Amino acid sequence: MVIKFDGLKSQKSIQLDGSVNKAIEGGRNRLLVLSCVFCLAFVAAGVRLLDVSVLRGLQEPIDVVEPTKENLKIGRAEILDRNGILLATSLSVSSLYADPQEVMDINSTVEDLSTVLVNLEKEKLFKKLNQKKRFVWIKRGITPMQQAQINALGLPGLHFQKEDRRFYPQRNLSAHVVGFSGVDAAGLAGVEKQFDGRLRDGSEPMTLSIDIRIQHILREEIKKQIINFNAIGGAGVFIDVDTGEILGMVSLPDFDPNVLNSASADTKFNRATLGVYEMGSTFKIFNTALALEAGTATMESGYDATRPIRIARFTINDFHPQKRWLSVPEIFQYSSNIGSAKMALDFGPKAQKKFMKKLGFLDRLPVELPEKGKPMYPAPWKKISTITISYGHGIAISPLHLVSGVASVINGGIRWPVTILKKNSQSKMFGEQILSLQTSKDIRKMLRLVVENGTGKNAAAAGYMVGGKTGTADKQSPTGSYAKSSRLSSFVGAFPIHKPKYAVLVMVDEPKGNKKSFGYATGGWVAAPAVRQIIKRSAPLLGLLPVDEVSPQIRRLLEIKTPQQKRGNQLASF
Amino acid sequence: MFLIKHEVQVLDAKLDKLHHDIMTHQENILILTAEWSYLNQPGRIESLARRHSDYRPTETKQIINIENLPYPKKTSLVRGRIDGD
Known part of the structure; x- marks a missing residue:
């Protein structure tokens, strides 16, 4: 198309009057629809906001559940004597395990560990760490002191896990009556075995007829x-x-x-x-x-x-x-x-x-x-x-x-x-x-x-x-x-x-x-x-x-x- | 609104911390009661008492019924009062 300069205006205005005008009209319509949609969305959001903040705000939020005392209790129930002296309790202790794939130098790891864990059987541990597993126990139930020392060694591949361990403060004194439980907290003898179920889920301590002084x-x-x-x-x-x-x-x-x-x-x-x-x-x-x-x-x-x-x-x-x-x-x-x-x-x-x-x-x-x-x-x-x-x-x-x-x-x-x-x-x-x-x-x-x-x-x-x-x-x-x-x-x-x-x-x-x-x-x-x-x-x-x-x-x-x-x-x- | 939300967040964090504290304290209580019981083993107390104290188990002859106690003589009581005056 050859357009002359002065003709351009007239031509354009003519076109504007025609098809261009239509396009503008369409654009306006779209704009209107769009703004309507936006308006509606805002109104909806506003109504919801009002609903949430003003209408429902009057009542307390109900989705916060206070953890009860039982939820905080850990492990097996305690066993007491007739005067309330503790005979058995569960303490949470750390257990040491290793991921053999992460251990870099088995020899030095074993050597270093033996400086902290006194009764460590070196050969056994060496074999354990040579396995193709991803999880081996090294020692269960270590003292907080040992844990700190092992952490200080900075050996890769060693990890701790919190575990419950049964502790019998009266030692030999109540041994046959109270019995004992294994490392996985299952009762194996005595009261520990007889009342295993009750001790497992109960947070109420069990009181025995035993008098520790007698x-x-x-x-x-x-x-x-x-x-x-x-x-x-x-x-x-x-x-x-x-x-x-x-x-x-x-x-x-x-x-x-x-x-x-x-x-x-x-x-x-x-x-x-x-x-x-x-x-x-x-x-x-x-x-x-x-x-x-x-x-x-x-x-x-x-x-x-x-x-x-x-x-x-x-x-x-x-x-x-x-x-x-x-x-x-x-x-x-x-x-x-x-x-x-x-x-x-x-x-x-x-x-x-x-x-x-x-x-x-x-x-x-x-x-x-x-x-x-x-x-x-x-x-x-x-x-x-x-x-x-x-x-x-x-x-x-x-x-x-x-x-x-x-x-x-x-x-x-x-x-x-x-x-x-x-x-x-x-x-x-x-x-x-x-x-x-x-x-x-x-x-x-x-x-x-x-x-x-x-x-x-x-x-x-x-x-x-x-x-x-x-x-x-x-x-x-x-x-x-x-x-x-x-x-x-x-x-x-x-x-x-x-x-x-x-x-x-x-x-x-x-x-x-x-x-x-x-x-x-x-x-x-x-x-x-x-x-x-x-x-x-x-x-x-x-x-x-x-x-x-x-x-x-x-x-x-x-x-x-x-x-x-x-x-x-x-x-x-x- | 934002203020309230912020406050709630702060309180929430506080609650979490408190729960955590309760757990730690409870664990500590467990450990301490266990240790208390451990230290209170009758055998241990007995040997400590023998070493550090002059008290010994009560002998039968040290116990007497109150009815079996001889009455203090009345006259001496009266005299005591007079002397005091």
Whole structure:
């Protein structure tokens, strides 16, 4: 197109009037639409703003959730003793791990680490770091100090991870009761295993019936006797006879649950609950109780203990033969096997088995621990079994069984299930009356007689009215014969016996006689003195006041009418 | 509005810090209670008491019922009062 200069204007204006004008019109329209859209958008934004800031602003924002206390709690619940002393807790510790792919110089890394971690096994670590993995543990649970030192080394490829670790501040003291848990915080023994689920999700601490002070006294006194008599082990239980709460329970040798690697299987074995033993003469408590309860004997009746009993290939003899007629309290006092056997024959095997069942001696205990021994008893229950069981052989039960049985016999005849958990006023208790109150009272008298004038003199803690019974059982060797040299010496005591509140059992495994005990290693020499010490030391802690042992009120409660009472003094402690 | 938003942010940061502090303190409490219990092992206390204190466990004969205490003689009391005057 050829455009002349002056023609341009006219041409343009003409064109403007035509098609250009249309374009402008279109542009305006678009602008209008666009501004409308923008207006709408702004209005919408404004309305929303108003809605958010003014209309909804009146109520509080609801999306902020305050983290509750439970959310902040970490790890497993704590375990406490009955007075709130910490027995087990979870602490968060750092664990060291490595990414072998990131480690540059394995040799120098191992060398440097060994300067900080003392017990490091270098070769093992070297192999670990040579693997083609991306994650290997080096050491779990290191101290903050070590962590700082390792950080200072500045080695590449080493990392830390926070982990929960179980810590047992009372170490050996509560080892068997509390048990232990593994590195991954799973309960493996004791209360830790029994209540694993509850401990895992519960932030509420668990309170046990154990009293750590009693626990300490028990452990110390039994340990002393184990050393004195060169024994292989021992066990002790301290319970409240009116509630069945276990205040103390130890098994020796024991272990430190904080350093499990060095604990042997023997130390981890709970002799008080898992071990079953033929308990010996302490069984005469139950034998006499049953005879009195069944009415086949009374406190005044007597039996001929002149000659040993011969039955099948066995001869039943007495430890300290009196070779005469003995009254029922005397049979108890002198721990006569012959008399006990004759008493048992009067009520017979059926009644005996039934009573053992009632006492809970034929089943595992209902205590809240995974380590519970199953009693061993004869099947079929023959006449000879009845005779041996009358003085505690031929039936094997755990020490906890025994002390629970004694508690039910002396507390008025009610069997409370033994428990490891602290009871409070709201706890429901289900006890079973297994004996009459009168029988229970008679047994108390005889238990006192043993300590005052019989085999248990060494248990007399003056002022605390101790009553009890010694037990010395010959242990069965693997071949089935009884060896005189390996014995189980025990003493089960209760105090104050005129109104029993607590029962204590001390058992020492394979004690050897020493000079101080004139070569004897019997319950009266080994376990009874420990019981005396335990009662003497623990009674003040439990708020028991000593009483006047010869006061007429107490005398009357424990008086036994026997014609031959005065002969009691003949016997030395055995 | 911006002011409020800023305030909220500041408060939020404060809250976070407080939570963090609570966690640290709780962890510290756990560690300290564990240590307290560890240091209070009866065996340890006993040996410390034997070494550093003159107190020994109460003997039975040291405990007496209040009814069994002999009454102080009245006359001496009266005299004491007179002497005091």
